[in-house]
Amino acid sequence: MNNPLKTIRERKPLIHHITNWVTIYDSANMTRAFGALPVMAHAPEECAEMTGISSALVLNIGTLTSEIIDSMLLSAATANEKKIPVVLDAVGVGATKFRDEMAAKILNSVHVDIIKGNYSEIAKLAGENAETKGVEATTISADPEKIAKEFAKSSSAVVVMTGKEDIISDGERVFVVRNGHELMGSIVGTGCMVASVIGAFAAINPDYCEASRDALCYFGIAGELAAVKSSGPGSFKVNLYDEVFNLSDEKARNMMNFEEKQAQK
Numbered sequence: 001m002n003n004p005l006k007t008i009r010e011r012k013p014l015i016h017h018i019t020n021w022v023t024i025y026d027s028a029n030m031t032r033a034f035g036a037l038p039v040m041a042h043a044p045e046e047c048a049e050m051t052g053i054s055s056a057l058v059l060n061i062g063t064l065t066s067e068i069i070d071s072m073l074l075s076a077a078t079a080n081e082k083k084i085p086v087v088l089d090a091v092g093v094g095a096t097k098f099r100d101e102m103a104a105k106i107l108n109s110v111h112v113d114i115i116k117g118n119y120s121e122i123a124k125l126a127g128e129n130a131e132t133k134g135v136e137a138t139t140i141s142a143d144p145e146k147i148a149k150e151f152a153k154s155s156s157a158v159v160v161m162t163g164k165e166d167i168i169s170d171g172e173r174v175f176v177v178r179n180g181h182e183l184m185g186s187i188v189g190t191g192c193m194v195a196s197v198i199g200a201f202a203a204i205n206p207d208y209c210e211a212s213r214d215a216l217c218y219f220g221i222a223g224e225l226a227a228v229k230s231s232g233p234g235s236f237k238v239n240l241y242d243e244v245f246n247l248s249d250e251k252a253r254n255m256m257n258f259e260e261k262q263a264q265k
């Protein structure tokens with residue numbers, strides 16, 4: 001898709017989030033800064049109805065409870081029925097048994113279009129031996145590109161692994177995105193924001209692999225531009241919103257830094 005940001009700003013897709021209480025505000029504002037519209041609705045009494053009027057569903061298991069899982073399943077079932085893209089942010093998978101089991105329950109009960117997490121979250125979800133330190137990634141021993149590609153194939157989803165380099169695969173294509181700045185790892189919530197941004201790009205581009213790649217590039221570019229103006233995490237966070245708000249497709253096109261890896265059968 002040629003001008004994804006312009007398209008988001010024109011269409012203003014509604015992005016329904018069922019997410020965590022730590023970064024809920026960041027996810028809402030980052031969605032808005034990109035030009036999409038956020039809504040957070042968790043109650044089982046209304047969540048499916050809200051999904052039904054949305055253009056993407058973002059599920060984030062950061063502060064999980066059993067009731068929230070029920071709502072996620074209800075909403076995702078509606079999204080599947082109406083062909084609305086579902087993004088799962090596997091926050092903290094690899095830290096506790098409950099998270100591992102609940103993430104597996106979601107993946108076994110409904111179709112998730114885009115599975116997103118940091119390296120250790122995705123490695124654990126893909127069946128590798130990996131641990132997550134709370135919500136923070138730890139080093140994994142397996143090859144992340146191989147994990148992303150194989151897990152994408154076995155789950156019929158686009159898999160997104162975030163970190164210094166982001167890896168995106170649909171089981172055939174593998175993209176490595178090198179946009180971004182280390183300050184993005186110094187504030188809580190950039191990972192959750194990425195899930196919202198992916199939701200916004202997937203809402204307007206049915207090629208979810210390309211949409212995820214573009215989301216990671218654009219968000220990373222805003223991070224690079226914000227870092228130049230910042231003296232630490234506080235100013236960086238403020239500048240990040242401003243750079244997203246002031247971003248254009250033209251500016252982003254000149255700064256996109258990604259590689260498509262050769263498909264290996």
Ligand SMILES: Nc1ncnc2c1ncn2[C@@H]1O[C@H](COP(=O)(O)OP(=O)(O)OP(=O)(O)O)[C@@H](O)[C@H]1O
Pocket residue numbers: 091117118119135136137162163164165166179180181182183184185187188189190191192193194216219220
């Ligand atoms: N060292 C780095 N260099 C460049 N970009 C980075 C770096 N660390 C993180 N990022 C970017 O920050 C965003 C969030 O990725 P990260 O892997 O830190 O998420 P996370 O661990 O899920 O975050 P959180 O749990 O705090 O929300 C991604 O867009 C990623 O590309």
Ligand SMILES: Cc1ncsc1CCO
Pocket residue numbers: 020022023062063091135188189191192
């Ligand atoms: C710190 C934290 N704990 C649960 S969710 C969350 C937000 C970042 O993923």
